[in-house]
Amino acid sequence: MDRKYVETAVTLARMYGIAETLHPWECLEHEKFIEKIEQWTGEFLSMENADLLKFFESKSAK
Numbered sequence: 001m002d003r004k005y006v007e008t009a010v011t012l013a014r015m016y017g018i019a020e021t022l023h024p025w026e027c028l029e030h031e032k033f034i035e036k037i038e039q040w041t042g043e044f045l046s047m048e049n050a051d052l053l054k055f056f057e058s059k060s061a062k
Helices: 003-022 030-045 052-060
Strands: none
Touching (some): 003 030, 003 052, 030 052
């Protein structure tokens, strides 16, 4: 697996976990969480010169 993909997925998962403790989000089942992180990772990596924090904030606001 591509190192950049793994680093991005892990970072997004950590950010999600932190945000989950700060917001009253519904707990996602394991498979749903993995699907969400995979989708976000692919989407982020397809963008050019994107800021990961801004990307995460835009996704988590939905």
